[in-house]
Amino acid sequence: MAGVLDNVNQRTKLVGENRLELLLFRLKGRQLYGINVFKVKEVLPCPPLSAIPGRNRVVRGVAHIRGGTLSILDMNLAIGKQPLEDVAKCFVIITEYNRTAQGFLVSGVDRIVNMNWSDIHPPPRGAGDKHYLTAVTEVENQLVEIVDVEKILAEAAPVNERISDGVLEDGIGERVVQKHVLIVDDSVVARKQVQRVMQSIGLQTTLKKDGREALDYLLNMMAEGKDPQQELVMIISDIEMPEMDGYTFTAEIRNHPQLKDLYILLHTSLSGVFNRAMVEKVGADNFLAKFSPDELAHQVNDRVKAMTGEALIDPEGE
Template sequence: MAGVLDSVNQRTQLVGQNRLELLLFNLGGSQLYGINVFKVKEVLQCPALSEIPKRHPVIRGLAHIRGGTIPIMDMKLATGHPPLTDIENCFVIIAEYNRSTQGFLVKGVERIVNMNWADIHPPPKGAGKDNYLTAVSEVDGKLIEIIDVEKILAEVSPMAEDVSAEIIEAAQEDIQVQKHILIVDDSSIARKQIQKVVESLGVKTTLRKDGKEALDYLLELIESGKDPYNELLLVVSDIEMPEMDGYTFTAEIRANPQLKDMHIVLHTSLSGVFNEAMVKKVGANDFLAKFHPDELAKRVNSRIAELIGDE
């Protein structure tokens, strides 16, 4: 399994072309699941795990890997199924989400497939709101389920979601800005987290679950005779989304004369210098790694102050 990610560094060039590569894995059955290779740091046979007192049931233990200590989460248990057994013969996917590193225990790792975000779709409406899927696709006639890792992390290790009082107080009270903020994210948990931050500052929100939906919304505003720039304070968009990723969404906005001045913040669990370079390449105004309520609130306050200063 060591060689499965040998070329991971070269794979990052796919980002920005509405493409990605999925690492396919299974949880002991025939169903296949996928995780974006760009989030994956390493895949290895499950190491010996140390017990954690009063641990969350989903965390099977701690692994000591390359000088660090990483919590190992049972992906099968996390998605509402019985726990994996015979874990010494299972695999761990080491991945980086939301500024931290976690290990996801899976039964087996299959292969890497090259995909277009346009071929990755939101979960079927009949899946229900409590499902753990953020998207689905098809490979060689088989359904691939992409798990909402942010939902799992929010349940296992909840992050602070409240904005500091001093930052709320710093919000411009005279905003009276009838403008609202467009939030674009395929994770229902992430949308709610961002919405809570923005609305705590007294700013209204509009939610869309992928870049295509968001772009359609902006084009509908134009068709109705409205100027999106006058309607929206800014756009907060995830990068990894089915149908159309955040980079492509941003590029489409910049290519449209009636949208090109929109203020865009890419807000994502992806992190690193590479993403900052991509932000500049596609023309976004800012990049913010998930999820830090105060930092997001400061971005909103800064944009409000900027607009008031322009008046």
């Protein structure tokens, strides 16, 4: 694995072209799993782990890496299976999700593959609600399961989903009562997090699991004689999604004469200067790193204020 991620920065150019690269890894057995390289900071042999009292059962310990302390989660345990054995021979995939870094313990790292998002598909309908997958794909005739890391993190280290007291005024939803918010995200956990914030504000929501499904929804809306511009307050979309990523979804909307003026907030666990540049390139209205209920509420405030000409949230929280 030496040097396997040396050129990760060069790979970011794939983002925005409906392409990605997956880092393939194994847990127990022959099943291959995948994670987007863009989320990966480093891969290394598992360092010595120190136990911490009161930790979640999926956290095998903490490691001292690059002068900092990092929690190491057993990926196999996290998806509801048995703990990995012989930890000293395992690898750690260090990732950055939702503004924090974490390490995932895996039994082995395979390789990196270049994929098109159109070849990444939602989990089978028969998978139920208990699975830990956001998508599946096939590499050399072998099934690859793409793990829902946001669901794992929400269970291992739950985030605050409540809007702080004093942030919201009463009656916000009533000012756009005939409209709703379109939420697009492949993670069921992320969709519900955003939905709960919108419900706290008093807004109705429509949920879609990827860019293709969301675009079809908008096109069908127009086919029924409805105007999405009049129906929607805004679109809140993830970037990484099967079938069609958020950048491509945004570009498709901007290129459509009847949809081009829709307000789009890209809301993603991807962060950094590169993503802000991509937001401008594809024409999204704004970008927000996951997940802050207060910041998300302020984004909705700004949008509704622009629509109604009235301030809805006191930015000083008074």
